[in-house]
Every structure is written in structure tokens, then in C-alpha cells.
Amino acid sequence: MAVKQRQDDYFAITLPGLEEICAAELEQIGIASPRPVPGGVEFSGPLRTLYLANLWSRTATRVVVRVGDVAARDFPALYRKVVRLPWGRYLRPDDELDVRVSCQRSRLGHSGRVAETVSEAVGHALGTTATGTGRARVLVRMEDDRCYLSVDSSGELLHRRGYRHSPVAAPLRETLAAAILMTLGWRGESPLVDAMAGSGTFVIEAALIACRRPPGRNRRFAFMDWPGYRSGVWNLLLQDADRQQRAVPCVLQGSDIDDKAIVAAIDNAKRAGVADFVNFTAQPMQQLQPPADSGLILCNPPYGERIGTKSGLSELYRELGELYTGSFAQWQSAMLCPCSEIDRVADLNWHNRLVFSNGGVKVALLERTRVETT
Ligand SMILES: C[S@@+](CC[C@H](N)C(=O)[O-])C[C@H]1O[C@@H](n2cnc3c(N)ncnc32)[C@H](O)[C@@H]1O
Numbered sequence: 001m002a003v004k005q006r007q008d009d010y011f012a013i014t015l016p017g018l019e020e021i022c023a024a025e026l027e028q029i030g031i032a033s034p035r036p037v038p039g040g041v042e043f044s045g046p047l048r049t050l051y052l053a054n055l056w057s058r059t060a061t062r063v064v065v066r067v068g069d070v071a072a073r074d075f076p077a078l079y080r081k082v083v084r085l086p087w088g089r090y091l092r093p094d095d096e097l098d099v100r101v102s103c104q105r106s107r108l109g110h111s112g113r114v115a116e117t118v119s120e121a122v123g124h125a126l127g128t129t130a131t132g133t134g135r136a137r138v139l140v141r142m143e144d145d146r147c148y149l150s151v152d153s154s155g156e157l158l159h160r161r162g163y164r165h166s167p168v169a170a171p172l173r174e175t176l177a178a179a180i181l182m183t184l185g186w187r188g189e190s191p192l193v194d195a196m197a198g199s200g201t202f203v204i205e206a207a208l209i210a211c212r213r214p215p216g217r218n219r220r221f222a223f224m225d226w227p228g229y230r231s232g233v234w235n236l237l238l239q240d241a242d243r244q245q246r247a248v249p250c251v252l253q254g255s256d257i258d259d260k261a262i263v264a265a266i267d268n269a270k271r272a273g274v275a276d277f278v279n280f281t282a283q284p285m286q287q288l289q290p291p292a293d294s295g296l297i298l299c300n301p302p303y304g305e306r307i308g309t310k311s312g313l314s315e316l317y318r319e320l321g322e323l324y325t326g327s328f329a330q331w332q333s334a335m336l337c338p339c340s341e342i343d344r345v346a347d348l349n350w351h352n353r354l355v356f357s358n359g360g361v362k363v364a365l366l367e368r369t370r371v372e373t374t
Helices: 018-031 046-056 076-085 111-126 174-183 201-210 231-244 259-272 310-325 339-348
Strands: 008-012 034-036 040-044 062-071 097-104 135-144 146-153 193-194 252-257 279-280 297-298 333-337 350-359 361-368
Touching: 018 034, 018 040, 018 046, 018 231, 040 279, 046 062, 046 231, 062 076, 062 259, 076 111, 076 146, 097 111, 097 146, 111 135, 111 146, 174 201, 174 350, 193 201, 201 252, 201 333, 252 259, 259 279, 259 310, 297 310, 310 333, 310 339, 339 350, 339 361
Parallel strands: 097 135, 193 252, 193 297, 252 279, 297 333
Antiparallel strands: 008 040, 008 062, 034 040, 062 146, 135 146, 333 361, 350 361
């Protein structure tokens, strides 16, 4: 008789604005019925599902397992109920806990005391008194007198792929770059050009998508330290991932006016293991020529304050428009633009594909509406 596997509930945390794209990605990875909600994506399944999401998601920031939720209007009740949850599945007695709390519309509104109470209750449940800032992260949300408790399964944040050591100004988060490529429908089959590549994030994420390498292939995850970690399941997922890898079938090119940024981008591509698939050159975007008849050209121009003057920004957008409607007219073209500056590019016939927050600035992904030539 087949043994029924335990199903757990999980939550993939995303940057605000990326919930839908992350849900579509999880579905494509093979996860059943992911549900986008504000702040992330809910999904359920056996442990394999959790491993799959951590290994393959290019857009989630971290993945947590829901341990349970309890009604609590006073601290003794909170303690009593939290002790009874199945902490031993995810934590060990010697784990030092890092309990993060947020409170909304609840009688228990003192996050420090909630953290202390949860920490003591979990310690009691595990038969330990270990507390303090440790590796095992417990996330607690008090909302309307209900306490929702989760354990982090990722450890290091998922956008920290580990390839970006060389700093440049205003790099894009790796998860955001991947989400933008997916939103634009880029699947790793057609040429791609980043006209202002900076540290190379778009091009490197594109290479990882095109060669079908999971972003979590070579890293450790917090779930590997759980008592119930199933290394056999994980190794099968890695073998399956390795079978899918291939050489990149299309040109992936990045350029930037700043030589130092290009040195950093090449360095980053080497660390990401995709240097053979990408091409970076120091060049102003005004001089770019298309490397193929069609493809995707995109860029993340500097924001107003970095470029010095607002008139400088208008000039840059005008030249970008000339590039996109001139030699790249047959290409799909997109750019990032702070929402506050969208009026400056109104005449370029853009449509807005996505709005997200990047380093506290509200930014839109604009795609040029192409006029079909017959
Ligand atoms: C916001 S940064 C891009 C960051 C990049 N997406 C990353 O993840 O590292 C903007 C870049 O535009 C470049 N830039 C500014 N004017 C340019 C021009 N005319 N041609 C090419 N690159 C330019 C800057 O040197 C800078 O690296």
C-alpha cells in the first residue's frame, strides 16, 4: 500500500509587484495550484515541492513553511498554544533561534515580548533553552489577535546568487532582473541586448535561464539542517536539473559606457559560470548596432539623481527612443523608468508591463508598442 506523503503549506515571499510572475514560475516548475497573494505566493505539497521551489525559483526572495496559526489575546495563551505546534519537524534542540515578529491590529502588539514568548515556547517544545540570534529563522505575524508562525527554509536570501562580488552603482536585484525577463516573455531562445548593463545582471540572469541552470544549483539551504531533511529527494532533483542543462542557443550581449562596470560584469559572469555564453563591451548605447535581425533590447537607465540633471535624463530618454525606433526598430524593446518620470517618455509609445519597488523607488517596466510593418 502506498504511504501517503505529508502535505505542508508554504509561502514564497516576493518583492511587492512580483507575486503573479512568481506564481506563474512556480506552476511552470511543476508546483500545483500556486496562489498569488499580497507579498508572495501560497502553495502546498510534500517536502519535494519545497525543495523544487528553492532550487528553481528565480523570482522568490525566500520560501517559508507554515508551522501553524493560533488565536492568542494574552501571552500565557500564546505560549501554551505555540508549544504544541510541530517544531521538531523543522528545528533541532541546539538551534539558536532568530525570531522575527510583525504585529497588526492585535492585543499582543509588543513585538519584542511576542518574540520572547515564541522563543521560549519553541525552546520548551524542542527540549532546549537555546535563544538568541541564530541561524534558524522563525517568522511570526500577529494579525487580528491571531498568530501565524513559519520557519524559513531558504537561509541566505534567494536573490543572493553568489556571483555578484564586484560592486557597481545601483545594481538590480537578481530576482527582479529574472522577473522582468519573464514578464517580457523572454524564454532563452532569442538574442538579448542590455544597452546599459552595469554589473551585467540582466545578461547573466538571461544566460542562467537560457542554459536552464537552476539558480540554487550550488548553494546550501536552511532546510538541509532540518531533522527531516531528505538528501535522496534533493539529489534526484539535482540530477534531473543537470540533465536539462544545455549550451545557450542565442547571442546575449551587454554594454555600458563605463569601463569599470564592464570589468565587473565580466568578472560576475565568470563567477556565475556563464562567461562563455555572454559578451560584454564598453560602449555608449548611442553607438550600438543590433547583432541580429530581431530579439529583445532592454535597459535600466540611471535614475534622475544619479545622472545629475533632469534635462540630462530627458536627453538620455530621447536618445534611447532614437535607438529603439532606429536600428533596433524590429526588436522588442523595454526599459525601466521611475514612475515619477514616465511623463518624459510619453511620446515614445510605451505601455506599462509591471510596477515594482526598487531600492525604495517606484519603478515601471515599460515596453515599446511596436508598429507592425507589412
Ligand atoms: C542603474 S545602472 C544599471 C545597473 C544594472 N542593471 C545592474 O544590475 O548592474 C545604469 C547604467 O547605465 C550606464 N549608462 C549611463 N549612460 C549610458 C550611455 N549613454 N550608454 C551606455 N551606458 C550608460 C551607467 O554607466 C550605469 O552603469
